[in-house]
Amino acid sequence: MSELADGLRSTIVQVASLPSNHLPGPTLPTGVRFTAANNTTPAYCQVTGTFVTNADSGKTAHFLATFPENWNGKYMQVGCGGHCGTFAVSDPTTSPVTITTQGKPKDIITKGYASFATDEGHVGFASGKWAIQGSDKVNQDAVDDLLYRSHKVLSKMGKEFTEHFYTAATASQAEIRYSYFSGCSGGGRDALVAALRFPDAFDGIISGSPYSNMVATAYQGTGLSLSSFLTPGADVSPELMALIDPIVKAQCDDLDGVKDGVIQNPMVCDFRPEKHLPRCSDNKPGSDCFTNEQINTLSTVLTAITDEHGKVVQPGYSVSELQASFRDPKPANPDAKDPWPDSGNPATGGGGMSTLGNATLKVFAHKNDPDFYTRDLFSFTDGGEGPVTGYRVTVPRSEVNHSEQQLTMGIGAQPELMQKFIQLDRKLMIWSNLSDQLLTPYMAINYYKDLAKMYGGYDKLQDNVRLFGMPGTAHCSGGLIVAPGSIDATAAMEAWVEKGEAPNALVAAQYPATPFGADFSKPAVRTMPLCKFPQMARYDGKGDVNEASSWSCPDGDTGMLEIGESGRQAGVTE
Numbered sequence: 001m002s003e004l005a006d007g008l009r010s011t012i013v014q015v016a017s018l019p020s021n022h023l024p025g026p027t028l029p030t031g032v033r034f035t036a037a038n039n040t041t042p043a044y045c046q047v048t049g050t051f052v053t054n055a056d057s058g059k060t061a062h063f064l065a066t067f068p069e070n071w072n073g074k075y076m077q078v079g080c081g082g083h084c085g086t087f088a089v090s091d092p093t094t095s096p097v098t099i100t101t102q103g104k105p106k107d108i109i110t111k112g113y114a115s116f117a118t119d120e121g122h123v124g125f126a127s128g129k130w131a132i133q134g135s136d137k138v139n140q141d142a143v144d145d146l147l148y149r150s151h152k153v154l155s156k157m158g159k160e161f162t163e164h165f166y167t168a169a170t171a172s173q174a175e176i177r178y179s180y181f182s183g184c185s186g187g188g189r190d191a192l193v194a195a196l197r198f199p200d201a202f203d204g205i206i207s208g209s210p211y212s213n214m215v216a217t218a219y220q221g222t223g224l225s226l227s228s229f230l231t232p233g234a235d236v237s238p239e240l241m242a243l244i245d246p247i248v249k250a251q252c253d254d255l256d257g258v259k260d261g262v263i264q265n266p267m268v269c270d271f272r273p274e275k276h277l278p279r280c281s282d283n284k285p286g287s288d289c290f291t292n293e294q295i296n297t298l299s300t301v302l303t304a305i306t307d308e309h310g311k312v313v314q315p316g317y318s319v320s321e322l323q324a325s326f327r328d329p330k331p332a333n334p335d336a337k338d339p340w341p342d343s344g345n346p347a348t349g350g351g352g353m354s355t356l357g358n359a360t361l362k363v364f365a366h367k368n369d370p371d372f373y374t375r376d377l378f379s380f381t382d383g384g385e386g387p388v389t390g391y392r393v394t395v396p397r398s399e400v401n402h403s404e405q406q407l408t409m410g411i412g413a414q415p416e417l418m419q420k421f422i423q424l425d426r427k428l429m430i431w432s433n434l435s436d437q438l439l440t441p442y443m444a445i446n447y448y449k450d451l452a453k454m455y456g457g458y459d460k461l462q463d464n465v466r467l468f469g470m471p472g473t474a475h476c477s478g479g480l481i482v483a484p485g486s487i488d489a490t491a492a493m494e495a496w497v498e499k500g501e502a503p504n505a506l507v508a509a510q511y512p513a514t515p516f517g518a519d520f521s522k523p524a525v526r527t528m529p530l531c532k533f534p535q536m537a538r539y540d541g542k543g544d545v546n547e548a549s550s551w552s553c554p555d556g557d558t559g560m561l562e563i564g565e566s567g568r569q570a571g572v573t574e
Contacts, residue, residue, distance in 0.1 A: 047064075
């Protein structure tokens with residue numbers, strides 16, 4: 001294996017075990033492990049080690065490679081999550097990989113893909129500390145690996161390694177026929193960045209619930225966290241949060257033509273917390289009512305973050321299956337200048353989105369300036385210019401521009417940079433959970449609308465880029481799911497790239513839920529088509545609502561373009 005690594009042309013590679021603090025592994029004592037075939041999975045070999053991402057400085061990142069015995073001649077690069085530092089959701093041998101790539105566990109291996117993943121140049125999920133050298137200096141090399149560079153270098157090294165591996169294994173010249181990228185959340189951001197920054201690297205790219213603008217998301221994560229402890233009575237407990245969804249469902253469930261517990265288009269709802277939630281008498285906190293402060297907190301969650309002129313910076317969250325993920329554990333000192341923790345993974349309950357947001361703004365964008373405090377950026381207002389008038393978080397436009405300029409290489413939602421990808425006739429599939437509790441799905445929808453405006457409308461754009469919404473599903477189809485959220489995105493992309501069969505609808509399945517996803521060993525309890533945006537799935541009026549055959553995606557349907565007060569105040573582009 002070392003001889004193969006030494007023979008690579010594009011970069012320096014070392015095969016070795018991962019460090020002991022690289023959790024959850026895999027731990028391969030020599031950097032290589034062979035696993036024999038069983039009744040469901042072919043034999044495969046895994047390799048770990050490092051590769052140089054910057055030849056000038058010698059900066060490295062870790063990689064994880066998986067080579068199945070039944071190689072299909074294809075290459076799959078797997079995205080990561082959040083600010084990475086782990087292979088927790090990108091190891092194709094473990095169940096959490098379904099968070100990143102959808103499908104079922106070990107699908108990538110059984111389909112025969114050679115796959116590569118990277119930790120993006122650092123170890124550990126701690127949201128910003130890894131980027132700080134010594135006492136306070138930021139390691140820009142490490143930040144660049146996170147933003148884009150580790151995946152760009154891996155896209156060359158991984159393919160070269162794959163061809164070397166199978167040439168040696170088969171004693172005949174091996175060549176990759178097709179290459180793909182797949183990721184969700186932070187991996188969805190990785191996917192969009194790949195389309196913008198190295199568009200010739202992959203034939204097809206799959207971006208799930210993308211963390212597409214890490215700067216805008218940072219304002220949302222920290223701003224909403226602040227709103228929940230801004231005053232002693234501002235927090236909304238999980239018990240109170242549980243009162244909201246039945247009210248929303250009563251108002252919005254049947255707007256799509258069938259009352260089935262699933263809101264196909266949450267943007268069309270007219271629900272607003274200040275109008276439709278029960279208020280406490282005399283503003284005294286209760287177990288079945290909301291105080292004015294709590295109403296304001298919920299309004300900041302469902303309303304767009306805007307600048308001082310009312311222009312949307314980041315859309316608000318979806319009203320369907322609303323969860324309390326915006327809440328952080330109350331800090332010991334709510335009045336502290338820097339109240340947010342530096343570590344934690346919001347995807348596993350180890351801290352809210354503020355753990356990523358504060359690092360993005362303070363460490364990455366402001367270079368860990370000791371005089372900069374994220375908290376100083378925020379104000380709270382209602383009314384004002386523009387269509388978004390609800391009580392909301394506001395941030396200075398000058399600060400938005402500064403941070404986006406500093407981190408531009410890692411921002412995936414830049415429609416003006418998609419021209420090369422489209423000219424190359426590459427394919428991009430975006431899927432987004434419409435009840436996402438960590439990353440608002442309206443980021444993806446607004447981005448897609450911007451692409452359509454810039455590249456000839458939806459019909460023309462769909463030659464290369466298609467968007468699919470997943471109603472009733474949480475972040476990356478994990479956690480709270482009330483509707484089908486498991487898709488074979490890889491098969492759909494293969495058909496599009498290799499056969500020219502563009503996906504008009506994806507059939508999604510809902511399996512029995514587990515605390516960390518789904519039990520794929522049991523039959524699906526519901527199936528449903530996910531229509532290409534802007535079509536919306538319609539119940540045919542007969543048959544079992546739990547069967548995909550009872551639903552359709554009517555030609556010419558534009559149901560996902562309809563917007564009510566919920567979508568308007570959330571800042572969805574009209």
